[in-house]
Amino acid sequence: KNEVEQSPQNLTAQEGEFITINCSYSVGISALHWLQQHPGGGIVSLFMLSSGKKKHGRLIATINIQEKHSSLHITASHPRDSAVYICAVTYGGATNKLIFGTGTLLAVQP
């Protein structure tokens, strides 16, 4: 069993839809990260959170520490949101080592 699991693995949405990607983890963590990777591109950090909720533009990330679960929401989705979204957790103390989920491939169709 993977220590970080994401669902769904693949997601197709129509432009304008509300999207949710889920992440569950089984280890003790100091922070949870949501990352974005466009096709052929590098990885950028969207959020790092250890409690509650963060919002940036149309993106919202929440975490429930007791349930070891996080969600990434995209409101009013747009084709430019099409990318792989990766959940990762920090577990290594000062080393900031990450354990990654396998990613969710999102395609937003116009």
Next chain:
Amino acid sequence: DVKVTQSSRYLVKRTGEKVFLECVQDMDHENMFWYRQDPGLGLRLIYFSYDVKMKEKGDIPEGYSVSREKKERFSLILESASTNQTSMYLCASSPNRWGSSYEQYFGPGTRLTVT
């Protein structure tokens, strides 16, 4: 602006060749990481360095070695490339401070093909 650069975006090498992948960061970060990314497997840690000349094995170090002679530069070495090392290789860096978590900053990746 934060920057992690990698020496090549695409690389094609022959089986048995020695391969060097270079990563440079300009943020004065203590931690540097090498990952490989494969479909269905996600990112896996190959090696990690938390200071100059210091290194730790990650989850999949077999067939790889690393070098960190300067703080800003972290090199991944494939001693004798094999076809199962065909992959996307990503470098990342982050600060190192006890009691705090930090984002990792990723380079653009090197797609290595071994034929």
